[in-house]
Amino acid sequence: MLSYRILLSLAAPGLALLLLRDRPFARERLGLSGAANGPGRVQQPAIWLHGASNGELASxxxxxxxxxxxRPDLCIVATSNSRTGRALVESWALPRVSARLAPYDYRxxxxxxxxxxxxxxxxxxxxELWPNRIFEMARRDRPVLLLGARLSARSAARWQRMPALARRLTGAIAYLSAxxxxxxxxxxxxxxxxxxxxPVIDLKAFAPAARPDADDLKALAPLLPRAxxxxxxxTHEGEEAPILEAFARRWRADPQARLVLAPRHPRRAAQIAALIERAGLGHALRSNGGLPGSERPVLLADTMGEMALWYALAGVSFIGGSLVDKGGHTPFEPAAAGSAILHGPHVANFTAVYGALDRAGAAEGVAGADGLSAALAALDGAEQTRRAACAxxxxxxxxxxxPGPDTLIDALEGLMGAPAPTPPAEKEPGNG
Incomplete structure (x- = not known):
């Protein structure tokens, strides 16, 4: 634990710079949101729910x-590490839900x-295994639940190098559903x-399909023929080059073919643009309002929060994080949008789900540019529709x-107790 505190101390100057750049949200990062007295005062008992960003909170x-x-007696404060996650929760406009940026993990x-x-x-x-956050709640005897929990082999190996901290951390978790x-x-x-x-429950399986912006969909559909x-x-670093190689072959065979390339981290846009140029392809940049066309068959989607739009426009989706060892991303979103699914060999985050899809012929695993190129050549419009329906x-x-979300709420209520019963209303005195 001492080493973790040392790391936090070393990170403090960098976090101070981030606060200066992000002044409108500095109070939230410092734990000062929701004043104890005044307009921000909590009127109902609260549940603190935290997800890193859009994907976790959407699930x-x-x-x-x-x-x-x-539980009409409860309100929820939902925190995120990113502005986009905070904005997503606000966009839901759910009653009794407040969106905040998460406080830094300083005690x-x-x-x-x-x-x-x-x-x-x-x-x-x-x-989201932030030690101080977990310990500060646990020491107040307030239960900590980790839901939809995911731990890669690499992360587990890192925790095993800190066995005392790992035991203390797992000892502070009251309930875990992986x-x-x-x-x-x-x-x-x-x-x-x-x-x-x-029980093992994948929260993403129950998340509603996100809806694309109707105006954007209408504007882009003629430029991106779905089939x-x-x-x-x-996509992650190391994936774009083979994807671009496979797409370049497809485009040479069919000049009407289009690629929407949506990296996991849009800040890599300049690096990816160089790869597109190296592949001999022209591109449009989404953040600049660029539009794809015959001379620019690649749309580099360097924005956040628009994945639902891209799934709606694409007849085929290659799911990133699977050509490199990142565990793969969710197949639930493309399936809900009716987009046929391709993926690489690294799908440890969704092993059972991709296994079921592959066995049913609803998805297909590929390895590298050659495999992706062959899969694309075989996926005409009819086959795309068949696979999407099967998925x-x-x-x-x-x-x-x-088991569904109610199973998890049962566990939460068991840990913190059901609400006190509402006393029956007193009867009006009769006239007789």
Missing amino acids: ARPLIERLLAR WALRLFIGRWQPRALILIES QDPASMDRFATLGLPPERRG RTLLAAS REVLAGLRAEA
Whole structure:
């Protein structure tokens, strides 16, 4: 724990610079949002729910909505590490839900935040293992739940190099529901007691499909013929070069072919633009309002929050994080949008789901430019439609068999207690 505190101390100057650049949200980062007295005062008991950014918070929305419906006595403060995640929660306009940027993981900032919001429990989504956040809640006997938990083999190996901290961390988690069996096994190896392990539930399976902006969809659809458009979704470094090589072959065979390249981290846009040029392809830049065309068959989607639009426009989606060892990203979103799914060999984050899709012929695994090129050549419009329909059927079956968000809310209520019963209203005195 001492080493973690040293790391936080070393990071302090950099965080101070970030606060200067992000002044409108500095108070939130310092735990000063939601004043203890005044307009920001919490009127109802609160649940603190935290997700890193858009993907994690979107997956938690069904859980949030069910919790609000079942517990009218509660409100929720949903925190995120990113402005886009904060904006996403605000856009839902859900009653009794407040969106904030997460306080930094310094004990003093967390104590300020907890003091103002007085959360009765902390729900962490996926892989947000911030030690001080967890310990500050646990030491107040307020349960910490980790839902949709994901722990890669690489992350588990790092925690195993700090066994004392790992045991203390898992000991502070009151309940954990993993996204996949492998993650649950890794948490168990780190010391999570059996009685604190819940069922394996992938929250993304229950998240509603995001809707694209109707005006953007209408404007771009004529420029991106769906059956001829490939989306490379959430790509990581090392993936764009083989994708561009495969697409260049496809474009030479069919000049009407188009590629939407949406990197996981838009800040890499300049690097990716150089790769596009090296592949002999022209491109348009989404952030500049550029439009694809015959001379610019690649649209570099260097923006955030528009993935639903790209899935809606693409007949085929290659899911990133799977050609390189990042575990792969979700297949639920492209399936919901009716886009046929291709992926690489590294899908550890969704092993069971991709396995079911591949066995049913609803998705296809490829390795490198040659495999992707061959798969694209075989995916005409009719085959895209068939695979997309098959994928929706497979995923619907998986959802029907799995425990849902109510199972997790049952666990939360068991840990923090059900609301006190409302006393019956007194009867008006009669006249007789």
